[in-house]
Amino acid sequence: MNIPFTKMHGLGNNYIYIDGFKVDLKEEHLPNLAKDVSNVFTGIGSDGLILMLPSDFADVRMRIFNKDGSEAMNCGNGLRCVAKLAYDLGYVKTQTFKVEAKSGVVDAEVELEQGLVKNVTIDMGQPILERSQIPMKTLTGAEEDHVIQEPFLVGEEDLYATAVSMGNPHVVFYVDDIADAPIQTVGPAVTDDQRFPEGVNVEFVEVVNDSEINFRVWERGSGITQACGTGACAAVVSSVLNDYVPKGDEVTVHLDGGDLMITWKEDGHVMMKGPAVTVASGEYYWQKI
Numbered sequence: 142m143n144i145p146f147t148k149m150h151g152l153g154n155n156y157i158y159i160d161g162f163k164v165d166l167k168e169e170h171l172p173n174l175a176k177d178v179s180n181v182f183t184g185i186g187s188d189g190l191i192l193m194l195p196s197d198f199a200d201v202r203m204r205i206f207n208k209d210g211s212e213a214m215n216c217g218n219g220l221r222c223v224a225k226l227a228y229d230l231g232y233v234k235t236q237t238f239k240v241e242a243k244s245g246v247v248d249a250e251v252e253l254e255q256g257l258v259k260n261v262t263i264d265m266g267q268p269i270l271e272r273s274q275i276p277m278k279t280l281t282g283a284e285e286d287h288v289i290q291e292p293f294l295v296g297e298e299d300l301y302a303t304a305v306s307m308g309n310p311h312v313v314f315y316v317d318d319i320a321d322a323p324i325q326t327v328g329p330a331v332t333d334d335q336r337f338p339e340g341v342n343v344e345f346v347e348v349v350n351d352s353e354i355n356f357r358v359w360e361r362g363s364g365i366t367q368a369c370g371t372g373a374c375a376a377v378v379s380s381v382l383n384d385y386v387p388k389g390d391e392v393t394v395h396l397d398g399g400d401l402m403i404t405w406k407e408d409g410h411v412m413m414k415g416p417a418v419t420v421a422s423g424e425y426y427w428q429k430i
């Protein structure tokens with residue numbers, strides 16, 4: 142099957158995007174398609190697959206699949222790129238519109254420079270902090286409903302976890318120097334830890350000052366990526382909860398692939414602003430069907 146695609150990225154967090162308004166894919170094929178298309182030997186190579194689809198609740202709908210074929214509830218970089226794609230392909234005619242993710246409907250605003258979409262702002266809604274809704278179990282018997290700097294032993298590493306959901310689960314560990322973050326060891330160990338029944342995206346954060354943090358991520362289902370939008374939002378929420386940055390101020394999150402501007406507003410909503418880039422389009426010759 143020859144499948145038309147567009148390759149896009151948000152700060153290097155790159156996905157293969159398929160226009161579901163034109164391409165009709167069978168539900169049962171999606172996990173294997175995500176695995177094959179994102180693998181550099183069987184496909185184009187990416188952090189996963191994203192479908193842009195018609196929606197009954199918003200202007201367009203986004204579905205995101207990780208490299209391992211698992212479907213995620215949300216994707217910040219994906220939302221920005223779907224917003225750009227929808228505008229560029231004319232599925233939306235205004236600069237502000239709504240996008241439906243599995244975790245809910247968000248407001249999007251595309252910014253134009255010489256008529257082209259460069260940056261996109263997404264209102265990511267409110268974070269979820271209740272342990273049971275992350276979801277996260279505890280082995281320490283801690284009964285607190287929020288997970289803030291909770292002791293979290295990983296092998297020999299004495300870590301302290303702060304857990305936040307942006308519709309998808311995130312756990313944040315603070316380090317003194319992001320360059321020394323134990324991402325290759327702690328990342329894979331924690332992402333599948335029994336304390337996270339649905340798995341978890343694992344973030345490491347170095348606080349630079351009260352308006353800047355450095356950030357790296359091991360993503361559930363995809364491993365290390367250049368950037369993670371929902372992760373950056375979770376990291377800023379966590380940093381407010383830990384009194385590293387003030388609520389209501391814009392925080393610059395320095396990710397491997399570049400900077401995101403994140404604000405956890407006093408009204409509880411998390412705003413994310415960052416780039417969305419189209420790099421290529423073509424046809425993927427999927428041999429499986």
Ligand SMILES: N[C@H](CCC[C@H](N)C(=O)O)C(=O)O
Nearest residue numbers: 213216217218309369370371
């Ligand atoms: N890269 C995405 C997150 C993907 C989340 C996925 N790894 C999961 O929750 O399973 C982002 O920009 O938010």
